[in-house]
Amino acid sequence: MKVSELVALGGFKVFNTYGDREIKGVYISDMVSDIIGISEGNLLVTLQTHKNLIAAANLVDVAAVVFTRGKAPADDVIALAAKAGIGLLGFEGDTWMLAKKLYESGVR
């Protein structure tokens, strides 16, 4: 599934212009130090909205980031993500709700 197909499922807020990457997997974490171990192409699901997260997401080349529970990143975070070509999405529900939605949509 591509990021655009995920957005088309509905329920997502789009914070920036995203590169339409293929989602190769999903990783859920709220720790920057944990994220740096994941592989390229993952959809990163998190509650953290700070710059450190984008710095880590760029290093491991994620497909996009989804902030759950309606969390929204600050403008400087969005700007850094845009520079890195990382799509930032928001989801009103909690992480478990999103995990179910992703699984039911065929994302593995």
Add this chain to the structure above:
Amino acid sequence: MTKDSCEHRWAMANIRHGYLVIEGCFHCRSRISFFSDEPVPPIDDYMEGEHFWSHLGDFQASKFDLRCEKCAAAVPLTDVMALMLCMRCNPECGVFKAGDAGPGKKTWVYAALCADTSHTKGKCLPEAGLRALNEYFNAGLHDPGKLIRIVPCHLRKSVDTCQGVVLADVGLTDIY
């Protein structure tokens, strides 16, 4: 295949979770950092020679080594305390200059931070670890125009004015 001729395929190994602890000496204003895998990071002041080290901060962090999946070569990254994304705040800084890879490349520079933050002992990170880190993080990038450069922190012009973003979990253990 020998380890010398292997085109390594690095993977993380020996992953440890703990804290990145920063200390400062109020006599000479030097700063050091170390990784603590204790359940609670140490915060006590102590004397070491002419230094009087005080706790300045700690952040949840992870450490890892790299091991080649093909030839089993191992590169310990014991001296790497954290990685820091350069925010390109100072054109005179060596880390900033490392981002000038020429046209056609979108270069992102990360400084690998060693334990001797102020570099008072004149040592920084070993070349083998930096080379392996560069190979690891550049392997399989989606965009062929993207380049990750990991450089030693001794290139940084000023610890005090640097605006780099450290890849550590700032704030997770604080109580506001």
